[in-house]
Each structure stands twice: as structure tokens, then as C-alpha cells.
Amino acid sequence: MAGNPAPGQERGQVTNLPLPRYVSMKASEGNVRRGPSLTHRIDWVFKRRDMPLEITAEYGHWRRVRDRDGAGGWVHYALLSGNRTVLIEEDMLTLRAQPSENAQITAAFELGVVARLGSCSQDWCRISAGGYRGWVPKQKLWGVTPAELRD
Known part of the structure; x- marks a missing residue:
């Protein structure tokens, strides 16, 4: 079984960390984009430092996240922290x-x-x-x- 994730446990293509997984907002403000690049439109802005978020996908330096209410989009990984809240x-x-x-x-x-x-x-x-x-x-x-x- 070595090398295989737990049944039903997906791994991120970039980090090889489990998906989904929880992180928190490192920044006090972070743009949430429609897609994983700076050219994608900003749908809204998260404005709560330390807010827990769930990562559901990875693409390069971008992470698709969702909040408690299911709202989400793509956020640059530098805005996120592994500190759990x-x-x-x-x-x-x-x-x-x-x-x-x-x-x-x-x-x-x-x-x-x-x-x-x-x-x-x-x-x-x-x-x-x-x-x-x-x-x-x-x-x-x-x-x-x-x-x-x-x-």
C-alpha cells in the first residue's frame, strides 16, 4: 500500500498534499479570482486574517479555496498559511x-x-x-x- 493515498484521498498535483485540506488566510486581505492567474477577474476579496479556508485544487502557485459558506475561487498560495484555524x-x-x-x-x-x-x-x-x-x-x-x- 506504500505510496498510495488513503481510499478516496486525492493528492494535489503541485504539493502532493491531501485534497481537500484546511489552511488559513495569512494576509489581512486577499483577492479571490475566477481562475488561477493574475489575468482572471477578481470576483471578491477575503478580508479576514486567519480565516480558515478549504483548499480543493492546486494549479501552479494558485489554490482553489472555499470558505465556510462555500464561496471561493482561486487565491495565490503566498496569501495562505498552513497554520490551522x-x-x-x-x-x-x-x-x-x-x-x-x-x-x-x-x-x-x-x-x-x-x-x-x-x-x-x-x-x-x-x-x-x-x-x-x-x-x-x-x-x-x-x-x-x-x-x-x-x-
Whole structure:
């Protein structure tokens, strides 16, 4: 099985990294183009630094991305970072001291907050934002796959 990606796991032609995969916006502003070159029209501009994005294709120095709402297009790779972030998908999502529903609540995050992604178990992820860090249920986040495990 060496050299073969997991069943159903596509690899990018440029980077040989898994597709789709999550990244974040490195820049505070980034043009989203209709195609993978500077000659393609700008459809809109992402204006949120650290926003999680999903890469769905690669072409040269360009990555086709989509956001939480499915909006996307082609972005130059220099505008993207491998640093992982997630979007909070539930208003007033409670942050726990440990990965357990019974653990002490340390904070609550509003819907749409961007948080840095740390380690993830089968059901929980450690995140940090606004000086707070702790554990939240993985299914309440956008920017991490259900099967993803992180140390």
C-alpha cells in the first residue's frame, strides 16, 4: 500500500498534499479570482486574517479555496498559511478545561469567532482565542474534518 493515498484521498498535483485540506488566510486581505492567474477577474476579496479556508485544487502557485459558506475561487498560495484555524459554529459555545462535558467551563465563544486549532481527539479539539484556551466538541467547529486526529 506504500505510496498510495488513503481510499478516496486525492493528492494535489503541485504539493502532493491531501485534497481537500484546511489552511488559513495569512494576509489581512486577499483577492479571490475566477481562475488561477493574475489575468482572471477578481470576483471578491477575503478580508479576514486567519480565516480558515478549504483548499480543493492546486494549479501552479494558485489554490482553489472555499470558505465556510462555500464561496471561493482561486487565491495565490503566498496569501495562505498552513497554520490551522477554525470557525466557531455555535453561539456561546462553552470552552472546557478538559475534553469532557463534565469539565469546568472556562469561557464561551460567540458564533463566528476564529480560533487557533490545537490538538484533536476523536470527539474534542483544543482551541485558543482571545487569551482563552480549552476544549470544545469537534462537531461544533468548521475547519477540521470529523476523522482528523491532531497531537
